[in-house]
Amino acid sequence: MFPEFHSDNLIEKEKTILDKMESNKQFIESLLGQSSFSFQNFLKPYQRIQTELGDFITEISHLNSVKNSEESQTIYSRLLPKLSEYYTDLGQNETIFAALLQIQSTDKNINPEQRKVLENEIRDFRLSGVGLDTTTKEELKNIRIKLADLTNQFSQNVLNATNAFALSLKEEDVAGIPESDKNSAKQSDGTYKFTLHFPSYIAYMTYGENRKIRKELYDAYCTRAPENGKLIEEILALRDKEAKLLGFETYAHLSLATKVANTPEEVISFLDHLAEKAKPIAEKEYVAIQDFAKSLGEEQIEPWDLTYYSEKLKKASFSYDEEIYRPYLEKETVIQGTFQFLQQLLGVTFQEVKTNVWEPSVLCYDLIVEGETRSRLYLDLEVRTEKKGGAWMHNWKPHFQDETGKTELPIAFVVASFPKATATQPSLLRPSDVVTLFHELGHALHHLLSKVKEAFVSGVNGVEWDAVEFPSQFLENFVYEPKVLQLFAKHYQTKEPIPNSYIETMVKAKNFMSAMGVVRQLEFAKFDMLVHKERPNESRVQEILNQVRKEVAVVTPPSYNKFQNSFTHIFAGGYAAGYYSYKWAELLSANAFYSFVDKGVFDLEHAAHFRKTVLEKGGSANAMNLFRDFYGKDPDIDALLRLNGIAA
Structure with missing residues (x-):
């Protein structure tokens, strides 16, 4: 088969x-x-x-x-x-x-x-x-070649600027930094090297006690690649030209041609509505950090103090340490418990099969729904030297029916880099690893449960960019549900279930200062959409960013902060006029998730409805229409606020 x-x-x-x-x-x-x-x-x-x-x-x-x-x-x-x-x-x-x-x-x-x-x-x-006529086609081709070159240059400038800066610090300068981060920074001469590469930068900004050094790092980080200001101007002008050659009003309209959202105005309205709800909460969170800093003797906090005091407040509010969860999250038990959860949630049974694999630790399963074998899943979860880091779902074959009427069944791989078992200890996961597993399985189920007969829109094929994360984000939310964790979070030695207090702390940690995180994402997303709605020069780009910050941000950065010059997601990646997609997909996933939670999590009739209207339909219809078929109405922003721990 x-x-x-x-x-x-x-x-x-x-x-x-x-x-x-x-x-x-x-x-x-x-x-x-x-x-x-x-x-x-x-x-x-x-x-x-x-x-x-x-x-x-x-x-x-x-x-x-x-x-x-x-x-x-x-x-x-x-x-x-x-x-x-x-x-x-x-x-x-x-x-x-x-x-x-x-x-x-x-x-x-x-x-x-x-x-x-x-x-x-x-x-x-x-x-x-x-x-298009030959001349226009040639012009379009040249624009795309030039854009490829400029975006690559933009990215290279950011990388070069990041690599060019390093601080050599003495022992007394690294007070407060965790041992693991100190070990990563330690040089052969006994000094510590901190750079603008994110893991190094964020470690010092979060834990480094020396305020002067935090400011030095912050200043260097937010003024990287000033030459990119001119490149942004060129990139936006060429994108605008490309859009007009293809018959679109602006590049924002061109970008949305392959997405669920219909117009830039619809996206901006969504972002503004979310900002209206989240900003008052974010302002309260900011005041809480300021008050906490004052209690420690810091009268006026600056942007370079924010992460530092936020982390201190988080520790003071509740002690959350991923390490204490690991004995309760033994990999094999987690996998079996996850399958048990998916059977209860969606009525999907996983049956292990022995077949050819590329590595002995790889597991293979057939997915059975209502007694019918529907698809096959390979799980490759352990870290290896010859394997790329990170986690992903890779679809091998889609579900479809060919011209003779023969049906092909879907196959997918879920790959992660979880810790390997040792001679003395099994593979113990962190809560974030379990979130990763659920997320990638969400993508996999979207592909594997497809019943679409046309290959190009089956499973994850043909799903719009701003909706492809919907099933994966939907599934990962269940990691924080006590009913779900109780299925597999058991101490690997004593078999004791995870204490409820641990679960409560985990949820609080997830939502700590979340409104400030939301408005930061909204700032990026609105700026992205607005600069692609016109053809701004370098100074106008800054004006747009200043205006967005005035409307959305709760922390106003200094005027020399040129964050836009290192915004590679939109000026060198695939997110141009699409950065809003993160929140858009989260909106759908939050509504779907709470529709299950409000029915007590496990409700097979509701699950069958979700399977048939969303998961089995893949990319065969507009994702928003599929969502409405499932939910019965448009998504409600209150569910997204609830997911982020923000009162509506």
Whole structure:
């Protein structure tokens, strides 16, 4: 029923991909040679061959991430430019585009899933510049090449500025810094090196007792890469030009063409509404930090004091230390308890199967729903030297039905870097590790429970950028529920359940000073949307940021703070006019989460409704419409406030 995953013969896999690209090109030519086009005779086989190629690519990219070697790096690097060329040529193919337009106007037998595939494909072809005249196409291509260069330069400038600064500190300068951070900073000559790399910077800003050094670090951090001010101006001008060539009013409108939100105004209204609710609470939190600092003799706190006193207040309010939770979170017990939880929550059973794996510690499960085997999941959770750090879900195969009516079942990998068991101690997780596991399983279930018959919108395929985190954020929220923790949080030696007081502390720690965190995110998101709504020069960019801070922020930074010059998410990453996505997806997940909590968490009828309206539908419809099908109305901002521990 499921193909086996083979981790050997990378050279053969590379040849398969190269051959597949060639055979796909020939197959597409034969499809285009038909006298007329329909979804069945063109888009069905077209999706199948592209999915087959994607599956082959996943095998190599996955192995390069989890079983990295010189061979995997070489082969993957060799393939990337060829794949890039293949997909670029495809996106610029006028004949395919003409065939899609003909299907749209003549094929009357299209169901809603197929219509979504067709709409997405036509939209993506248009966004790649198909249908434009040769001169405009060339101009668009040059803009994109220039933008790639400028955004890369922006990122490089931030990295260079970060690398260029270091403070060499003596023993008395590192008072208050935890031993683990001191060990990371210690040099061979006995001094301590603190830099602007985030782990080093935040360690000193959080624990460093020397106020003068905190200010020195803060000043260096917020004035990095001043040359990026001019680059921002150029990037925004080119993005504006790109949007107009493609027929959009502004770059913000272009960015939203592939997202759930419809207009920049809708996003700004959402952010303003959230700010209206969160800012008064954030102001109270700020006053609490100021009062606490005063009680310790600091009359006037500055931005470089904020993290330091916030941490001290957190410790004084309740002692939260992730380490004390680890004996209660033994990895194997957590995995089995998580499966038990998912069975109770969503009616999904995990059945272990023995099959080929790339590493002995990898586990494999079939997912069974209502007696039917629906999909397969591989779990690769332990840290290894040849494995990339971090955690992710990688979809190998989507659920779909090909042109002959044959159904393919989905397969996904969940990868993490949890501690390895030793000879004397099993693998013990931190609460944040459990959150990571739930988050990635949320992505996996979104993919694995799909019943969509069209590959391009099945599972996580085709889901809008600002909604793709909805199921993962939804699931991770349950980690803080006592009913859920009681299923698996048991001391690995005594088998005692986790004390309720520990759970209460965990929830308080999650929500500590959360309103200040919310308004900080809103400041970033609103600034991002506004600068992409116009074509501002460098000084206007600063004006926009100042105005947003006036409306949203509770801490006004000094005028020399040029945070925008290192905002790589939007000027060098994929979040341009999309930074709001974090909060947008959280809005959906909070409402869905509380709909379960308010029914006592476990309610199989409610779960079946969620499964059928959201998880099984993948990207086959607009995510907001799917949310409404489940929830019965628009999401309510109060649920998001409740999730962050903010009274509505």
